[in-house]
Structures are given as structure tokens and as C-alpha cells.
Amino acid sequence: MMDGTTTPTTRTGMTVREAVFDLLRGLGMTTVFGNPGSTELPFLDRWPSDFRYVLGLQEASVMGMADGYARATGRCAFVNLHSAAGVGHALGNLFTSYRNGAPLVITAGQQTRALLPNLPFLGASDAAQFPKPYVKFSIEPARAADVPAAIAQAHRIAMQRPYGPCFVSIPSDDWAAPCQPVVPRAWFPDTAPDPAALAEAARLLSAARRPVLVVGSDVDAEGCGPALVALAERVGAPVWTSPFSSRLSFPEDHPLFAGHLHAAPQQVSETLIGHDLVLVIGAPVFTFHVAGECALFRSGIPIIQMTTDAEAASSAPAGMAVLGALRHGIPALAALLPGAARALPSPRPRPAPPAAAAPLSAAYALHRLHRAMPRDAVLVEEAPSHRPAMHAQMPIREWGGFFTMASGGLGYGLPAAVGVALGSPGRRVACLIGDGSFMYSPQALWTAVQERLPLAVIVMNNAGYGAMRSFSRVLQVRDAPGIDLPGIDFVSLARGMGCPARAVETPEALEAALAGAMSADGPYLVEVAVDGAIATLYDEKT
Numbered sequence: 123m124m125d126g127t128t129t130p131t132t133r134t135g136m137t138v139r140e141a142v143f144d145l146l147r148g149l150g151m152t153t154v155f156g157n158p159g160s161t162e163l164p165f166l167d168r169w170p171s172d173f174r175y176v177l178g179l180q181e182a183s184v185m186g187m188a189d190g191y192a193r194a195t196g197r198c199a200f201v202n203l204h205s206a207a208g209v210g211h212a213l214g215n216l217f218t219s220y221r222n223g224a225p226l227v228i229t230a231g232q233q234t235r236a237l238l239p240n241l242p243f244l245g246a247s248d249a250a251q252f253p254k255p256y257v258k259f260s261i262e263p264a265r266a267a268d269v270p271a272a273i274a275q276a277h278r279i280a281m282q283r284p285y286g287p288c289f290v291s292i293p294s295d296d297w298a299a300p301c302q303p304v305v306p307r308a309w310f311p312d313t314a315p316d317p318a319a320l321a322e323a324a325r326l327l328s329a330a331r332r333p334v335l336v337v338g339s340d341v342d343a344e345g346c347g348p349a350l351v352a353l354a355e356r357v358g359a360p361v362w363t364s365p366f367s368s369r370l371s372f373p374e375d376h377p378l379f380a381g382h383l384h385a386a387p388q389q390v391s392e393t394l395i396g397h398d399l400v401l402v403i404g405a406p407v408f409t410f411h412v413a414g415e416c417a418l419f420r421s422g423i424p425i426i427q428m429t430t431d432a433e434a435a436s437s438a439p440a441g442m443a444v445l446g447a448l449r450h451g452i453p454a455l456a457a458l459l460p461g462a463a464r465a466l467p468s469p470r471p472r473p474a475p476p477a478a479a480a481p482l483s484a485a486y487a488l489h490r491l492h493r494a495m496p497r498d499a500v501l502v503e504e505a506p507s508h509r510p511a512m513h514a515q516m517p518i519r520e521w522g523g524f525f526t527m528a529s530g531g532l533g534y535g536l537p538a539a540v541g542v543a544l545g546s547p548g549r550r551v552a553c554l555i556g557d558g559s560f561m562y563s564p565q566a567l568w569t570a571v572q573e574r575l576p577l578a579v580i581v582m583n584n585a586g587y588g589a590m591r592s593f594s595r596v597l598q599v600r601d602a603p604g605i606d607l608p609g610i611d612f613v614s615l616a617r618g619m620g621c622p623a624r625a626v627e628t629p630e631a632l633e634a635a636l637a638g639a640m641s642a643d644g645p646y647l648v649e650v651a652v653d654g655a656i657a658t659l660y661d662e663k664t
Contacts, residue, residue: 139297141270141304143170148306149277151200151227153544155188157181159204161231161244164297176544176573179565181208183537185215186563189224190502190541193369193525196345198225198280199541205231206246209253214531215563219287220256221529222368223343225280226287227273228253232262234295249291258282262291266299274304282311283430283447285343315428315446315454323401323426323444324458330399330424333359336383338405339369339528340430346449347373347521350403353456354378357401358466362393364405368528371404374517377466382513385409387416394418400441402427404448407438411530428452473514478629481653484508484582487632488515488554491580494636496550502526502542504535505556505582508652512554522546533562536579540566543575550576550640557583557610564615570645571620578639579621579647581612616647623647 136144142165146152153174158166169175178184181203192199203209209216209230219226232238233245246252250260259279263272269292276288327333335357341350351373354361361378363371365385372379383390390408394400395418402408407427408416418425418440425441427434428451435443444451476486488511495501497519503512503526518524525542527534539553560581570577616623626632626648639646 136301136303137297138266138269138299138301139165139167141301142273142297143173145270145274145304145306146200147172149198151198151277153191154200154202155184155191155541156202157184157204157208158202159208159231159244161205161233161294162202164294165202165229165231165292167297176569178537178569180563181211182215182533183540183563183566183569185212185219185228186534186537187541187544187566187569188226189215189219189222189534190525190538191545192224192226192541193222193343193538194500194522194542194545196343198227198277201226201228203228203230205233205244206249206252207244209246209249213253213256215534215537216253216287217256218527218529218531218534222527223285223340224287225285227276227280228257228287228289229273230289230291232291232293235266235293236295238293246291250289253287253289256287257289258286259288261289262293263296266293266296267301269296270301270304274306278307278309278311281309283344284340312447312450314450315444317454319442319444320451320454320458322442323428323455326399326424326426327357327401327455327459330397332397333357333399333401334380334394334397335359335361336364336394336400336402336405336408337361337367337371338364338403339367339371340404340448341371342369342521344404344430344448345521346452349449349452349456351376353452355466356456356459356461359401360467364402365390365409365411366528366530367405368526370518370521370524373519375469375519377469379470381470383408385411387412387414391416391418395421395423398423400425402429402441403452404429406431406434407441428455472517476515480628482627482629482632482651484584484652485511485515486629487580487582487650487652488512490629490632491552491554491636492516494633494640495552496640499523499550499552499640500525500542500546501552501554502535502539503554504532504559505554506559507556507584508554508582532559535559537563537566537569539577539579540570540573540575543570543577544573550578552578552580552639554580554582557581557612560612561610565619567616567621567645567647568619574644576642577645578636578642579616579645580636580639581647581649582652583610583612583649584652612647612649621645621647623649625649625651627651
């Protein structure tokens with residue numbers, strides 16, 4: 123790809139502010155996600171009419187929205203945060219953006235240069251160190267005149283695979299300083315894999331009798347999903363989704379789709395060790411959440427990893443790596459392979475539709491949500507305790523149709539859904555979110571209302587942190603505090619921000635609410651009582 127989409131104005135005698143806006147125009151970055159503060163006012167002064175400012179009411183929401191927008195569009199998003207406190211608010215979702223591989227240029231205001239030696243109010247001490255290590259590049263330029271070039275460099279690094287966030291701290295008096303313009307450079311960051319590595323991978327695959335594929339989110343991020351399907355069909359091997367994949371990795375209604383790997387060493391090993399070759403594409407080898415032995419690594423079974431991420435390749439405990447862009451490597455590998463003699467299996471049997479009953483089960487609610495969503499709708503999920511039911515009841519089929527967080531950190535889903543909706547005009551977006559997750563960044567709903575986004579927010583209310591309840595049972599932990607969340611009225615919260623909302627407890631009410639949410643002219647929230655949670659909460663309130 124190239125950095126620039128337009129040619130910026132080039133003139134001498136311009137200010138840093140003028141040079142940055144011209145640079146952003148040239149890069150096609152005219153949407154800015156921000157929450158303003160005093161140190162950002164010189165940047166915001168006389169806001170240009172060709173730029174769009176998307177306001178988030180807290181910096182964590184700002185980061186999540188920018189991340190969702192960047193991932194939905196495949197382009198770098200521009201973020202403007204407020205000094206040290208604002209960056210601090212954003213850090214949780216910055217960590218998620220780093221794990222997601224979201225391309226972002228993040229700027230933050232800083233106090234004036236003359237004040238910095240005296241520890242001023244709102245000054246950030248060693249600002250460039252603050253967001254590390256969860257940025258690819260971080261700088262506070264030594265001179266005001268260097269700010270536009272620093273932003274250009276941050277953009278190039280953010281858009282170099284693996285994508286990720288970059289950070290530039292800008293003292294508030296820099297914007298008025300004189301500087302030279304910065305013209306975007308032609309930039310082709312993707313590199314093809316080594317032909318010798320591809321040839322060795324093809325040799326091993328051709329010799330294997332029972333190969334298996336494990337695929338991850340980078341496939342969708344690079345836009346090479348159809349090429350992956352063609353490769354899988356040529357190999358004739360079952361395809362598993364890697365643990366914690368944050369995007370669609372393989373169409374879940376395809377005959378070769380085998381299921382979702384758990385993030386447990388023993389389960390991964392037991393699933394894969396019956397094969398004689400494991401090909402991992404666009405994912406680490408492997409992401410685990412619990413300790414344990416993975417006998418696969420000591421089995422001698424060849425493991426081939428295709429990735430753009432040199433760190434993931436170097437940290438893999440076993441196997442060989444084919445390093446380079448998947449959009450080049452997947453078709454090149456397929457071309458080296460003979461056609462498969464294996465017949466495609468029958469598609470996996472889907473579970474029977476759950477029974478309609480009150481109180482509602484999570485499985486039934488998700489089954490009906492899947493039926494209510496348009497086929498081209500995008501699902502953004504942050505309901506960890508309901509993810510197994512989601513996998514069972516909501517097979518994802520469309521590339522670009524699913525997003526979740528790769529970090530495990532809550533507070534990403536709702537603002538990300540707002541960003542995805544901003545970046546996906548003409549498509550309905552459904553945000554499936556737990557009651558605990560919703561409360562991390564509820565203010566993102568206000569932005570959805572202001573932008574009139576076609577966003578259906580489905581709050582699965584089980585009156586607590588369901589994932590923590592599950593972990594407590596697994597770890598045999600009893601009477602842990604801080605897990606139950608009584609007394610939250612999501613309908614009132616939504617209506618207080620101008621969003622229509624409805625609470626449902628019966629199958630009939632669920633059907634009507636989902637239909638309304640999918641046809642609403644703007645955001646709409648549906649609070650679903652799972653196993654009678656809302657009834658219990660409302661009894662407590664009255």
C-alpha cells in the first residue's frame with residue numbers, strides 16, 4: 123500500500139499545525155478520535171471543515187472507538203488524547219490495541235516546553251516512556267519543527283506489519299512554531315516470504331497424510347480469507363481457529379471448519395497430536411491461558427508457522443517459521459502444492475435450536491440474535507462467559523464480520539462497536555456484551571447516539587462477572603468478593619444518554635426487541651435477563 127491518498131499542499135512559512143493537517147490530508151486521516159483538554163486546544167483551534175472530530179467522553183472509549191475504526195477499515199486511525207492523565211485513562215485499551223494489531227497514530231498534549239523543567243501542572247514526566255511497551259514507536263520530538271515528521275514516521279511504523287499503535291507527545295506551544303511541510307512518501311511495507319521457506323513448507327505438506335490447519339485473526343486482517351479457503355481445500359485438511367482469535371479466522375459453516383481451540387495446553391495437544399503436520403497461519407503457536415504440559419511440542423510432529431510477526435515466530439516453542447505477508451505467502455504456498463486427493467468432509471452438525479423458555483437461557487438468546495441479524499451485519503463481542511454459547515449458536519460466515527479483543531481486557535467491546543460502525547457505513551453492527559463489560563465504557567453509547575449509528579447493543583445480564591464465577595469453580599475458590607453486580611438498570615443508563623432501550627425476560631419480548639434493534643434508525647439497547655437475572659435485580663430495587 124502507499125502512505126498517501128492525496129497530495130498535500132506544499133508551501134514554505136507554515137506552522138506545525140498547518141503542516142500536520144496537510145500531512146493528515148495526504149495520508150487520508152481526516153477522522154480524529156479525541157477527548158479534548160487544555161493542552162490540545164492549540165491543535166483544535168479553528169477546526170478545519172474537511173476534518174471529522176469524533177468525541178468520546180473518556181479516553182478509554184476514545185481508544186476503543188479508534189481501534190474498531192482502524193480494524194474495520196484496514197487504515198490507520200488518528201487519536202488525540204489529553205496529556206498524562208488522558209493517556210493513563212487510555213492505557214487499558216491501548217494494551218488491547220497493541221494485542222489486536224490495530225494501526226493507530228496516538229498524539230497527546232503536553233505542557234509548553236518552557237514549563238517542562240519545573241514539573242508543571244498537567245505536565246507528563248518522560249511522556250514517551252509512559253505508554254511503553256505497548257506501542258511500536260514512541261517519541262516527544264526534540265524540536266517543535268520535528269512534530270510533522272514524527273507523525274509521518276509514526277504512521278509508517280503503525281502500518282508496517284504486524285500493525286500496531288504508535289505515540290507522539292506534542293507540547294502545546296509546538297503547534298504555532300514554524301516548520302517545513304512533510305510530504306507522504308510512497309510506502310510498500312509488505313514483504314513476501316522467503317521462497318526457500320515456502321518450498322520447504324510445501325515439501326512437508328505434500329508428504330503429510332493427516333495435516334491440520336490452525337488459523338488466526340491475521341488472515342482476516344490482511345484480507346486474504348478467500349485465499350486461505352482455497353489453500354485449505356487444496357490441502358484437504360480440517361481447520362481449527364486458534365485460541366483467542368479476535369476476528370473471523372475461517373468461515374464457520376465451511377465443511378473443513380473443525381471448531382475453536384481452547385487456550386489450554388492439554389486440550390490443544392489432545393486435539394492436534396493425532397495429525398502428522400500442523401500448519402499455523404496468522405496466529406501464535408499457541409496462546410494459552412492456563413498452565414500445563416503441551417505434549418505436541420515434544421512429539422516431533424512438524425509445526426509450520428506462517429506469520430508477519432517476527433516476535434511471535436521467535437517465541438514459538440517448536441516448529442519452523444515462514445515469515446512474511448500472508449497475502450503473498452498463502453497463494454504462493456498453494457501454487458506449490460499438488461491438488462488434494464482427500465474428499466471434503468460433511469459440515470459439522472449444528473446443535474439443535476434451544477428451547478424457548480422463561481427464564482431465558484443464554485443459548486436461546488444468542489440463537490435468536492443470530493436469526494435476527496442481517497447476513498452482512500458485523501458482530502462485536504465482549505461477553506466472555508457466553509463465548510461457548512456464541513460459538514455454538516452464532517456461526518460467523520462473512521469476512522470482516524466479527525471482532526473481539528485479543529488482550530482479554532474488558533472495556534473494549536462497546537467503544538470498538540462504535541468505531542466499527544463508523545468504519546462500516548451501510549452495515550448493521552451488533553455489540554454482544556456482558557453486564558460487567560458494559561460498565562467499563564458505558565459512555566461510548568453517547569457517541570453512538572450523537573453519530574446516529576446503526577448499532578444494536580445486546581447486554582447479557584447475568585448480574586455479575588460470569589467468567590469469574592466459572593474460574594472460581596475451576597480453581598475451587600469459594601466466597602470470593604467482587605463478583606456479583608446487583609442493582610444496575612441498563613435501560614435507564616441507555617435512555618439517560620438518549621438511546622432507546624428495552625429490558626426483556628420472555629421469548630416473545632426478546633423477539634420483538636431484537637427486531638426493533640435491527641431496524642432502528644440509530645442505536646438501540648436490549649437488556650436480556652439471563653436465567654432471571656433482571657427479575658431478581660428489579661425485585662431488589664423495589
